[in-house]
Amino acid sequence: MQAHIPGSPDMVESVLQKIERTRQARKHKFYLRDERITLSHGSGGKATHNLIEGVFAPAFSNPMLDIMDDSAIFTVTGEQPRLAFTTDTYVVSPLFFPGGDIGKLAVHGTVNDLAMAGARPLYLSAGFILEEGFPISELRRIVDSMANAAREAGIAIVTGDTKVVQRGKADGLFINTAGVGHIQAAWNMGQNFLRAGDKILLNGPVGDHGIAIMMAREALDIETDVESDTAPLHSLTEALLSAVGEGVHCLKDPTRGGVATSLNEMAMSSEVSIGLEEHAIPVHAGVRGACEILGLDPLTIANEGKLLAVIAPEQAEHALDVLHAHPLGREAALIGTVQAEPPGMVFLHTDIGGLRVLDMLVGDPLPRIC
Template identity: 80%
Template sequence: MDASIPQDANRIDSVLEKIERSRQARRHKFYLRDEKITLSHGSGGKATHNLIEGVFAPAFSNPLLDAMDDAATFEINGTGQRLAFTTDTYVVSPLFFPGGDIGKLAIHGTVNDLAMAGAEPLYLSSGFILEEGFPITDLRRIVASMAAAAAEAGVAIVTGDTKVVQRGKADGLFINTAGVGIIRANWLLGQAQLQPGDKVLLSGPVGDHGIAIMMAREGLDIETDVQSDTAPLHSLVAALFAVAGSGVHCLKDPTRGGVATALNEMALGSEVSVALEERAIPVRPGVRGACEILGLDPLTIANEGKLLA
């Protein structure tokens, strides 16, 4: 090794070479078209998938990450006790919307990612990026909402961080939450566990959250009482386990990108195809009407309180 080259620089070059090799090997499946990030990379669809596979997955590759489930699951040093760990970042406009707010969403989203791993949520972290000039009264409301949502879910926020950026450098407030939960079930869950012949279960009507956000953000004058469905799902998961047990092979909450993206991810992770009966998928009249007016497919609209099994 050339002593004049810092060791860290060599490590970085090695990772960049690894990313390029992976990109070349995968380019028939995952094509990262853009040289710059676009909004579509955050949509949860194909562009997001290509970004993950083209940049993050090869750089950070390890068996836990490669499973590409909602949470990493692992055993603690041969004790037999398994934990789940997950993180998510929340950027939503408006910050307050029918049925919830960004704080409530940040708690429910991470609790639900743990629940999708079959875990009982225990502890969360919270990180805040605040824009200069953000109203303290709004911050208090959001923090109070987070505290109430955490109490409802039976989790504790045990650590956190706060950063403030210059005016105009953030859209008011961004929140990151990470969570840890304990897995009590003794069977494996995950996309790779899906098998031919499995049935797909959906816990309720789709598209409520995404339509509620869109109508609030754009000020759409459509007569509807649609509200976000944001809710913790761990109790529903526990009830499902009590009935179906090891017959449950995979759990997924169809958030960003909706049911369509969630099922595509499940199919990719297991190399099985999924066939749906569209008429069997419940959609509230208000959501269906808004989607027809806006030219949207309810199956691609985000949910925050539904699960697929």
């Protein structure tokens, strides 16, 4: 797939100049210019990256962290087995939403971060920040849901912590989880291992989680039956790794910031370009309709049960068959190709025959979605 730019020679030249300016700007990555935290810093998009690069990354820099994947990969003795370690905090609002709740989300999100590292999840921790006055009945419901999600995923919650803050200081309940898993892949993979020619696979329709949260939170008068897609993906990744082996170059779950942000992270980390075909990207009708009404792009909306798989071209069709054979991959699609130039850019070939730069999420259209 090559980036064909339609239009007159002058128009093409103008587009190319804009692309080059954007590419040069991205070479310098992210800068934190804000003086105070805003909701945009929690969106998973550019503001989040600015915050990470401007505050956390330089302070905590080390070889494992600097890779900037969702899990750290390490060994205890310097030999096999390799382990993956990850952590996440959940502040979703509302706590209960169509298709799930904060407890189920906390388990699935951490399981999936481990799975994207090629790991089999083993153990989780759970930390609870409770607001004074929070109903015990709701806490019990959330904890039961969390326990059920862990059992269904075949993992154990083995340690935890509880804190209570004054009324009005925590919006009900926040949950922090951390997880450790055993790496199944014997080869290196991640967002800095993309190669020109690789194919981009997606295991199903995008945007369900973010739109379900927004509908529940804002009580918008839009008829839709969209539910969160929250699901544990480790059985799907294990099947893919077992069948395709070293042909799997990267796995990533497009959560905050959606598919657009995740692909931009990959393109910048590997210094490659990615071309997508809009018509190939599955989107449920309810999500597409809600996005059209609200002026949102489904490709920047959060998901909690989706993965992007970057596969060697000769293995792509086999990998797609493996995804289709799994309950969580029945609607999987091949959506794009990795290209060598221009590095650090993602392009979308639109349904109307045009080409546009697909940037990572800017702003905070859907804060507090995980």
